Each structure stands twice: as C-alpha cells, then as structure tokens.
Amino acid sequence: MGRGAGGQERRDDRGARRGLAAARARPREDPRRVRPGARRRVREARPELGPLQITGGGILALEPEMWEPARQLARGMYALYIGGMGARGKNFYNTVMRRQGWADAAQEVQDLYLDGKKEEAAAALPDEFIEKATLIGEPAFVRERIAALQEAGVTHLHVNAVTADAPKIFGQVKEWIS
Incomplete structure (x- = not known):
C-alpha cells in the first residue's frame, strides 16, 4: 500500500x-x-x-485522549460533505451514505445542514457511522x-x-x- x-x-x-x-x-x-x-x-x-x-x-x-477530538473533527467534516456539498438530490456524499444503509441519517444531516444548523447536523451522524468511516481507536x-x-x-x-x-x-x- x-x-x-x-x-x-x-x-x-x-x-x-x-x-x-x-x-x-x-x-x-x-x-x-x-x-x-x-x-x-x-x-x-x-x-x-x-x-x-x-x-x-x-x-x-x-491515543485515547485524542479519540473524542478526532470524532468531533470527523462529525464536522462529514456533516459538511453529507449535508452541504451540493443541492438536495445532487450531493454525491449524501448518496453514498444512503447507499451504505444510512438513508434516514443522510436525510436528517442534509436537512439540518441546509437549514443552517451545522452543529445539529454533526450531532445527527450516528456513532456507528463515525466508527466505520474513521480510523479512531x-x-x-x-x-x-x-x-x-x-x-x-x-x-x-x-x-x-x-x-x-x-x-x-x-x-x-x-x-x-x-
């Protein structure tokens, strides 16, 4: 690799x-x-x-003391990509999340993000998604x-x-x- x-x-x-x-x-x-x-x-x-x-x-x-800051960083980044990269129905990252089985969460994140509620959008990402989408632990x-x-x-x-x-x-x- x-x-x-x-x-x-x-x-x-x-x-x-x-x-x-x-x-x-x-x-x-x-x-x-x-x-x-x-x-x-x-x-x-x-x-x-x-x-x-x-x-x-x-x-x-x-490092254990870095896990939570890393998760928060991931939440912010994924909220931006899944919620804010493109218009409703035209967001590649939102589509990928939906195809991976997270359709409801993808919709909620996008709705919150496009409504200007970026922190709420980040918090709406499932813990399991963050675990599977990162190398934290x-x-x-x-x-x-x-x-x-x-x-x-x-x-x-x-x-x-x-x-x-x-x-x-x-x-x-x-x-x-x-």
Missing part, C-alpha cells in the same frame, strides 16, 4: 492526479469496492498512467481496519492524524503497511 499520510499525492509525468479516492469505503460491509477487472481495464485503456491507485483512509487517532482496531482497506483493494493510505506526536503515529502506521 502506498503511503499518503501527511497529504502526499501521486501524479503522473504530466502532473495529472493518479488514483481513485474512495468515498469512505466500508470494506467489511462491501468488499467489492474495486470491481473485478477495473485495474486491467484502466491499464489497457491508459497504460501511460501505470497501475490504478485506490486511496482510502480517513481521520486517524490512536485502539491500535489493534485501527490496524485491523487498515488491513480491511487493503483487502478491499486500497493501495494508497491517506490519513489525517489527530495526535500530539505525528512522527510517532505515522511511523507506527508505516510499519503496519510495510
């Missing part, structure tokens, strides 16, 4: 982005995130782009989630760490994916 921690992104020789950003994949529930043959079709269509890179990850917190839990992302086809891990010691946390994650 390529390393993307810290905002690194891969580009081809023309400077164009390479890869496919997963919209907070839930690999355990849907291991078919990368359709069979997708890599082959991309390779055949545009060989100059090299192998298909699939990005996954999210907000990362391994005990190291063993996070390592298991990263392994599930790899198994689902993710080749490029991109994390936003909430920590007092970023070099230590990134070093630990680097060991897991090496």
